[in-house]
Amino acid sequence: xxxxxxxxxxxxxxxxxxxxxxxxxxxxxxxxxxxxxxxxxxxxxxxxxxxxxxxxxxxxxxxxxxxxxxxxxxxxxxxxxxxxxxxxxxxxxxxxxxxxxxxxxxxxxxxxxxxxxxxxxxxxxxxxxxxxxxxxxxxxxxxxxxxxxxxxxxxxxxxxxxxxxxxxxxxxxxxxxxxxxxxxxxxxxxxxxxxxxxxxxxxxxxxxxxxxxxxxxxxxxxxxxxxxxxxxxxxxxxxxxxxxxxxxxxxxxxxxxxxxxxxxxxxxxxxxxxxxxxxxxxxxxxxxxxxxxxxxxxxxxxxxxxxxxxxxxxxxxxxxxxxxxxxxxxxxxxx
Amino acid sequence: xxxxxxxxxxxxxxxxxxxxxxxxxxxxxxxxxxxxxxxxxxxxxxxxxxxxxxxxxxxxxxxxxxxxxxxxxxxxxxxxxxxxxxxxxxxxxxxxxxxxxxxxxxxxxxxxxxxxxxxxxxxxxxxxxxxxxxxxxxxxxxxxxxxxxxxxxxxxxxxxxxxxxxxxxxxxxxxxxxxxxxxxxxxxxxxxxxxxxxxxxxxxxxxxxxxxxxxxxxxxxxxxxxxxxxxxxxxxxxxxxxxxxxxxxxxxxxxxxxxxxxxxxxxxxxxxxxxxxxxxxxxxxxxxxxxxxxxxxxxxxxxxxxxxxxxxxxxxxxxxxxxxxxxxxxxxxxx
Numbered sequence: 001x002x003x004x005x006x007x008x009x010x011x012x013x014x015x016x017x018x019x020x021x022x023x024x025x026x027x028x029x030x031x032x033x034x035x036x037x038x039x040x041x042x043x044x045x046x047x048x049x050x051x052x053x054x055x056x057x058x059x060x061x062x063x064x065x066x067x068x069x070x071x072x073x074x075x076x077x078x079x080x081x082x083x084x085x086x087x088x089x090x091x092x093x094x095x096x097x098x099x100x101x102x103x104x105x106x107x108x109x110x111x112x113x114x115x116x117x118x119x120x121x122x123x124x125x126x127x128x129x130x131x132x133x134x135x136x137x138x139x140x141x142x143x144x145x146x147x148x149x150x151x152x153x154x155x156x157x158x159x160x161x162x163x164x165x166x167x168x169x170x171x172x173x174x175x176x177x178x179x180x181x182x183x184x185x186x187x188x189x190x191x192x193x194x195x196x197x198x199x200x201x202x203x204x205x206x207x208x209x210x211x212x213x214x215x216x217x218x219x220x221x222x223x224x225x226x227x228x229x230x231x232x233x234x235x236x237x238x239x240x241x242x243x244x245x246x247x248x249x250x251x252x253x254x255x256x257x258x259x260x261x262x263x264x265x266x267x268x269x270x271x272x273x274x275x276x277x278x279x280x281x282x283x284x285x286x287x288x289x290x291x292x293x294x295x296x297x298x299x300x301x302x303x304x305x306x307x308x309x310x311x312x313x314x315x316x317x318x319x320x321x322x323x324x325x326x327x328x329x330x331x332x333x334x335x
Numbered sequence: 336x337x338x339x340x341x342x343x344x345x346x347x348x349x350x351x352x353x354x355x356x357x358x359x360x361x362x363x364x365x366x367x368x369x370x371x372x373x374x375x376x377x378x379x380x381x382x383x384x385x386x387x388x389x390x391x392x393x394x395x396x397x398x399x400x401x402x403x404x405x406x407x408x409x410x411x412x413x414x415x416x417x418x419x420x421x422x423x424x425x426x427x428x429x430x431x432x433x434x435x436x437x438x439x440x441x442x443x444x445x446x447x448x449x450x451x452x453x454x455x456x457x458x459x460x461x462x463x464x465x466x467x468x469x470x471x472x473x474x475x476x477x478x479x480x481x482x483x484x485x486x487x488x489x490x491x492x493x494x495x496x497x498x499x500x501x502x503x504x505x506x507x508x509x510x511x512x513x514x515x516x517x518x519x520x521x522x523x524x525x526x527x528x529x530x531x532x533x534x535x536x537x538x539x540x541x542x543x544x545x546x547x548x549x550x551x552x553x554x555x556x557x558x559x560x561x562x563x564x565x566x567x568x569x570x571x572x573x574x575x576x577x578x579x580x581x582x583x584x585x586x587x588x589x590x591x592x593x594x595x596x597x598x599x600x601x602x603x604x605x606x607x608x609x610x611x612x613x614x615x616x617x618x619x620x621x622x623x624x625x626x627x628x629x630x631x632x633x634x635x636x637x638x639x640x641x642x643x644x645x646x647x648x649x650x651x652x653x654x655x656x657x658x659x660x661x662x663x664x665x666x667x668x669x670x
Contacts, residue, residue: 062573062603225598238397247599256595263560264582266610268397273608275601 009100024315047125072100135163137281142243147172155223157184159329240271304328344435359650382460407435470498472616477578482507490558492519494664575606639663
């Protein structure tokens with residue numbers, strides 16, 4: 001039996017440093033009713049992603065911050081429960097940015113029908129959704145890899161990193177991943193086909209990179225920033241391409257970390273560093289989805305999900321993910 | 336009367352921090368004799384450029400370091416005095432990397448005949464040589480400016496910066512330069528046509544940029560690094576393009592300067608930062624030379640030279656340039 005209330009997770013406080021569960025409020029409210037032109041969606045899966053940490057700050061970034069008392073932002077996939085919009089029918093699976101809540105109203109402008117033939121519906125917010133497309137376009141379009149390139153990916157077992165590393169392997173690159181546990185390192189090498197995995201918590205990253213990349217590094221796909229990135233940048237080849245996708249090591253620091261200035265290495269190596277948001281490639285999302293769905297069907301591209309049941313567990317799970325406790329794409333099974 | 340000896344400036348010590356005159360040896364030696372296939376060049380002008388500081392370190396960079404006791408590297412222009420190579424005749428003006436010395440031998444592979452119709456011969460190592468071409472390609476090719484862009488150039492009155500700013504003006508950009516004295520600021524605004532000049536030594540650069548760039552910064556051509564660059568990067572627009580040409584604020588620090596990590600801003604602004612060396616564009620140098628020579632003839636492109644007479648003054652002048660004491664392109668009139 002479905003509960004007859006809407007469960008929502010609201011932002012309660014703006015965290016300084018790592019968020020705690022007190023920074024979230026879990027509240028119940030009546031299930032909203034769609035008006036003319038709107039639909040009611042029941043969330044089935046919620047995606048938890050590092051970018052959400054930025055939205056908890058009172059700081060204009062590329063998107064508005066979540067306000068105190070507002071529902072936390074997030075991508076989700078669910079089914080239409082009631083429709084007063086001609087384009088949607090009860091039972092349609094839709095994906096959108098409806099946030100950390102069990103029921104949501106949409107006027108159809110912020111949701112998209114999901115093709116259930118491409119895979120289990122939660123892939124629409126995982127490997128075939130924002131994180132997967134981030135890896136696909138951020139690697140292929142920003143890094144412009146060619147076969148034979150030595151590619152390093154940080155947070156390599158995460159939602160984005162696992163995609164980047166496998167596409168690199170598919171196209172004939174040598175691929176090295178960094179991750180935060182031996183279990184993750186084992187997974188990327190033995191399941192995903194990375195050439196080498198480095199546990200940045202227990203190994204000397206610089207030394208391990210020297211061994212793993214005897215001819216230097218051509219491409220770096222960065223999800224983490226900080227010391228791992230410093231070690232990679234010290235080893236880039238002439239003409240290296242660096243895509244700056246995330247900086248999770250920095251998101252929970254109350255003050256920016258101090259580090260030696262190193263822009264000069266971009267000159268000596270004649271390298272390019274580009275930050276990007278996946279929305280840049282919005283008009284090509286279908287291309288990415290179809291290609292990745294094909295690789296998945298061929299068994300070339302695998303994906304690992306870290307599923308936690310129950311929306312009430314979203315805050316705890318999100319905090320764990322920021323600490324690297326997830327193993328694969330973090331998902332909340334909402335209903 | 337020419338002196339009947341060769342005067343050379345050798346690297347005597349590897350400096351830690353700013354070089355001093357003790358780090359150079361000025362020596363006399365016999366004028367060398369060309370062998371079959373070689374020419375003897377008498378240097379007329381020597382270019383002094385910030386990159387030479389890097390060559391004084393015992394560190395492999397994009398080029399080999401100068402060894403202790405070797406002639407300092409540098410671009411120069413001179414005349415053929417003796418030729419035993421069929422392609423060159425006595426009196427030909429040639430430009431090459433013959434170093435800090437009055438006479439040099441070349442087998443012709445490292446020199447190029449200078450077209451004296453394009454301008455005074457020292458322009459072949461200035462605005463129509465390496466520094467000018469660095470500005471031309473680094474701005475047009477790396478920054479990909481479009482009319483209406485707000486462009487910031489650091490070290491704006493220097494050999495490279497003056498070219499960048501004027502090309503930006505020619506193509507309809509709004510252009511702001513930073514420089515280290517009121518005289519330089521006055522020059523770039525009133526002589527070169529920059530929209531705004533900022534004296535980074537006396538003004539609050541952030542505040543001055545806020546005023547000068549009310550709609551943010553689209554392009555940054557960086558010659559300096561450090562705090563000026565931090566202030567610019569804090570104000571870049573979505574899709575900004577940053578070309579990293581030099582980091583002169585960092586070249587004389589015994590240890591890298593510590594600074595807050597800021598790679599995250601590349602993500603939010605979806606911006607690109609690229610380091611480059613002008614040699615990348617070697618096969619297009621003639622294009623750059625011809626275009627700039629045309630603009631010079633039209634009065635659209637001016638250039639300012641800071642000329643010091645006498646090779647024996649090169650060390651002192653070089654040290655002064657590293658301290659920002661030059662005003663325009665630094666040249667030594669050798670003979």
